[in-house]
Amino acid sequence: xxxxxxxxxxxxxxxxxxxxxxxxxxxxxxxxxxxxxxxxxxxxxxxxxxxxxxxxxxxxxxxxxxxxxxxxxxxxxxxxxxxxxxxxxxxxxxx
Amino acid sequence: xxxxxxxxxxxxxxxxxxxxxxxxxxxxxxxxxxxxxxxxxxxxxxxxxxxxxxxxxxxxxxxxxxxxxxxxxxxxxxxxxxxxxxxxxxxxxxxxxxxxxxxxxxxxxxxxxxxxxxxxxxxxxxxxxxxxxxxxxxxxxxxxxxxxxxxxxxxxxxxxx
Numbered sequence: 001x002x003x004x005x006x007x008x009x010x011x012x013x014x015x016x017x018x019x020x021x022x023x024x025x026x027x028x029x030x031x032x033x034x035x036x037x038x039x040x041x042x043x044x045x046x047x048x049x050x051x052x053x054x055x056x057x058x059x060x061x062x063x064x065x066x067x068x069x070x071x072x073x074x075x076x077x078x079x080x081x082x083x084x085x086x087x088x089x090x091x092x093x094x095x
Numbered sequence: 096x097x098x099x100x101x102x103x104x105x106x107x108x109x110x111x112x113x114x115x116x117x118x119x120x121x122x123x124x125x126x127x128x129x130x131x132x133x134x135x136x137x138x139x140x141x142x143x144x145x146x147x148x149x150x151x152x153x154x155x156x157x158x159x160x161x162x163x164x165x166x167x168x169x170x171x172x173x174x175x176x177x178x179x180x181x182x183x184x185x186x187x188x189x190x191x192x193x194x195x196x197x198x199x200x201x202x203x204x205x206x207x208x209x210x211x212x213x214x215x216x217x218x219x220x221x222x223x224x225x226x227x228x229x230x231x232x233x234x235x236x237x238x239x240x241x242x243x244x245x246x247x248x249x250x251x252x253x254x255x256x
Contacts, residue, residue, distance in 0.1 A: 018225055019196055038200035039176040046172045050199035050228055067196045069145050069168055070116035 007043055012063055013075035019049035022065035022075045030056030030063060034091035043083060049073065052095045060084050106136045107183035107209070113168065113201065114144030114152075115194040119216050121241040122188050123151050128245060129186060130161040132254045138184065140164075143171035168197070175204045184209045190216030195226050202228045211251065215244055 013025055026033050035052040036042075047053055048067040056063035060081040067073045110133050114126055130140045142152065142165040149165050156162055166174075174180035185208045187198040198212045210230040214223050215237040223234045233251055235244040249255070 016192065018192055019199065020225070038203045039172070041176075046169070046176060046200075048172070048200045049196045051203050067193050069193055069197070070118075070147075072191055072193045073196055 007076075007078050010077040011074055012077050015068070015074045016072045017065070017074055019053070019065060019073055022049070022073060023052070023054040025075060026054035026056040026063055030058060032057045034087055034093065035095055036087075036091045040091070042087075043078065043080070055087055055091060057084050057087060062087065107133075107138050109182045110138050110140050110184040110186065111171070111180075111182040111201075111208075112140055112142040112162075113171075113185065113187040113197060114142060114148045115188050115190055115197075116145060117148040117151050119190045119237075120239050121215060121237045121244060122190070123148065123155065124241045125213070125245060125248065126152060126188070127155060127161050128241075129248065129252075132249075132252065133184075134161065141166075141171075141180075141182070143168045172200065172204070175201070181205060182208055184211070186211045186213060188213045188215070189222060189226070190214070190219070192222065192225065195222055198226060198230065199228050202230060213244070213248065 033054050033056045035054055037051040038047055038049050040047045042064055049065055060079050061077050062084050063077045065073050066076050112126055114122060117123060133140045142162045152162055185201050185205055189195050189198055189212060202210050212226055212230045212232050214232060214234045217238055219234045219236055223232055233247050235247055237244040
């Protein structure tokens, strides 16, 4: 397992966003988005939440929800071309 | 691993207790109460949570009478995703939306398990409203006093008061 704090991330939605808010934000604000289920591994972390979970991609930037057990969920953006390519291969387009 | 029931007693063989951040005191007391009752009926109990809540439970149960095995939540999720761990009964404590997110995750990862979601804290009702996935919900405003929530838990599992 990795640690999200080791990534150079940008906060898109603040802590306390619901998984539904995160999904709707990604669907409304990104022309490219993909769906995964909870338990999908991204940046060596397991994605938490109610499926389908939307991941937004803008070039090499990946936007995804991240849940901290003590705090809640927030939406993060991280630049990583390899992970973006992996999402395009392994995630799905349909909910 | 596969789930199962004691054929003679119709009780689950393995239960997973998922705990949230320990900032609400009733959680740890009720976790031990649930573990005690499950073990008494013959169910093996495993607990998962963050290091703080696990340490609180270790201090309260130094000889591991109630919770013999525990692990951090991320490792537990990893094992469930990797099919190295499952359970027939999963009980999730939630006093924040993070707890609801973990319960939703476990609903997805353990589709065959009975999922009981214990929603508590100062404002449990809004949390109960966002838990719109299949599970049994036990909802009670409880921060310091565990008695009403304990009564509801006992009612759901058929345990004596």
